[in-house]
Amino acid sequence: MTRISNEKKEQCSGCGACATACPTQAITYAYDDEGFLAPSVDEKLCVNCGKCVKFCHLQGENSGKGKKVVGQYAAKIKDEKIRANSRSGGVFTALSDFILERGGVVYGAALLGVEKVEHIRAETPDERDKMRGSKYVQSDTTRIWEAFKRDVADGRPVLFTGSPCQTQAARLIIGGERDNVYLCDFVCHGVPSPILWRDYISFMEKKYRRTLAAFDFRDKREHSWESHVEGLTFVDQKTVYSRRYTNLFYSNECLRESCYACPYTTSERTSDFTIADYWGIDSVAAEFNDSKGVSLLLVRGERGEKALDAVKERLDLIDTSHTPPPHNNLQRSTSRPETRDAFWEDYRKYGFKYVSVKYGRYDALRKIKYKIFDKLS
Ligand SMILES: Cc1cc2nc3c(=O)[nH]c(=O)nc-3n(C[C@H](O)[C@H](O)[C@H](O)COP(=O)(O)OP(=O)(O)OC[C@H]3O[C@@H](n4cnc5c(N)ncnc54)[C@H](O)[C@@H]3O)c2cc1C
Structure with missing residues (x-):
């Protein structure tokens, strides 16, 4: 194969690496009919050099052996x-401090306004702080790669953070492991569609007849870190809590097609760090859980250990290596619901409100049905 194909949606995570690799700018990205960024190749400009395939972590042969x-x-x-202000235990901030304090650059996902999640570059703690917190929507990485390549080539310490597919793309773009580059991914359930997310924001603004000023995908102000409640703050400071978007997220129909065939559902990855919510902490060290958030941190390689050593005094840490983490997505991808095609058909025909009512009922019955389906599939 000399050029990437967009025929099999499960073979494209939308990272943008192919467009960056293309020497003739033949590849452009646009939102597809499910609201995910996807590439298309202009055949007139394509010179069949094969670079896009070489830099594709799903269609090339370069996935890299996990450590x-x-x-x-x-x-x-x-x-x-x-x-x-962090999703769980705030370990991302400690790791990124290690880079910033050495004159380095951090890359990660930020919520721009309330409507777009995109990867940004940070050289200061203030810029980095915008990356804090999980945004349960696919972040746009297509515009960040040139800056990332420049920083890496300049030899500055660089930390790239993101979903496992994004960190794998970052690794390929710079040609493998580099002494000045650290990668930090997370245990990933899958990423929902950015356009569906925008529709949700418009829906809530209409419902409350107000403009949204701030959004927290998992608001910890009045809820424990283990609950999953969205916090919406409008311009007049009215705050409402909801589970409408969360319920769609957990119903799984709105995840990117490639998420159901994710090859990174293992602890052996090419990244230096993997972070996650520490589900199951109560059965490992209940006294450590004060309801304000605990991160799971997996460290790989000597470099990873050294970086952690340097910021250790900022963290309360306990070694839990005697008990394997219980996270399903370290073992297998989220199952593709049998209702996924119907969901998108309904969305295209009837819009956000309709699908959120029909599919966003993550109630006890649906949970049981999903568990049975998940076990059988
Ligand atoms: C889409 C998604 C799915 C996840 N699924 C799971 C799961 O199934 N199980 C689990 O235990 N943990 C999951 N996590 C990870 C978890 O929510 C936290 O990232 C983790 O607990 C670390 O939190 P923290 O307090 O250390 O740092 P925080 O400060 O909260 O972490 C911020 C970090 O997350 C990155 N980030 C935030 N949103 C995005 C995004 N949309 N795309 C790429 N990078 C992003 C930032 O770049 C930064 O590195 C998921 C995160 C996301 C974004």
Whole structure:
């Protein structure tokens, strides 16, 4: 194969690496009919050089061999303010401090306004802080790669953070492991569609007849870190909590097609760090869970260990390597629901509100049905 194909949706994670690799700018990205960014190749410009395939982590042969985990921890950042603003234990901030304090650059996903999640570049703690917190929507990485390549080539310490497919793309773009580059991914359930997300925002603005000023995908202000409640703050400071988007996320129809065939559902990855919500912490070290957030941290390689050593005093850490993490997505991808095609057909015909009512009922019955389906499939 000399050029990437968009025929099999499960073979494209939408990272943008192919467009960056193309010497004739023959590849452009646009939102597909499910609202995910997808490439298309202009055949008139394509010179069949094969670079796009070489740099594709799903269609090329370059996925890279995973490294063994050398450290497994439960982690909480000691600074309570930072932890309150982080999804779980705030370990991302401690790891990124290591880079920033050495004059480096951090890459990660930020919520721009309330409507778009995109990867940005940070050289200061203020810029980096925009990356804090999980945004349960696919982040756009297509415009970040040139800056990333430049920083890496300049020899600056660089931390790239993102979903496992995005960190794998980052690794391929720079030609494999580099001494000045650290990669941090997370245990990933799958990424929902950015356009569906925008529709949700419009829907909530209409419903409350107000403009949204801020959004928290998992608001910890009045809810424990283990619950999953969205917090919406409107311009007049009215705050409402909802589970409408969360329920769609967990119903799984809105995930990218490639997520159901994710090859990174293992602890052996090419990244230096994997972070996650520490589900199951109560059965490992209940006293460590104060309801404000605990991260799972997996460390690979000597470099990863050294970086952690350098920021260790900022974290409360316990070694949990005696108990394997219970996360399903470290073993297999999220199952493709049998209702996925119907979901998108309904969405295209009837729009957001209709699908959110019909499919976003993550109630007890649906949970049981999903568990049975998940086991059988
Ligand atoms: C789409 C998605 C699915 C996830 N699924 C699971 C799961 O199934 N199980 C689990 O245990 N944990 C999951 N996580 C990870 C988890 O929510 C936290 O990232 C983790 O607990 C670390 O939190 P923290 O407090 O250390 O840092 P935080 O400060 O909360 O972490 C921020 C980090 O997440 C990155 N990030 C945030 N949103 C995105 C995005 N949309 N795309 C790419 N990178 C992003 C930022 O770049 C930064 O590196 C998921 C995260 C996302 C974004």
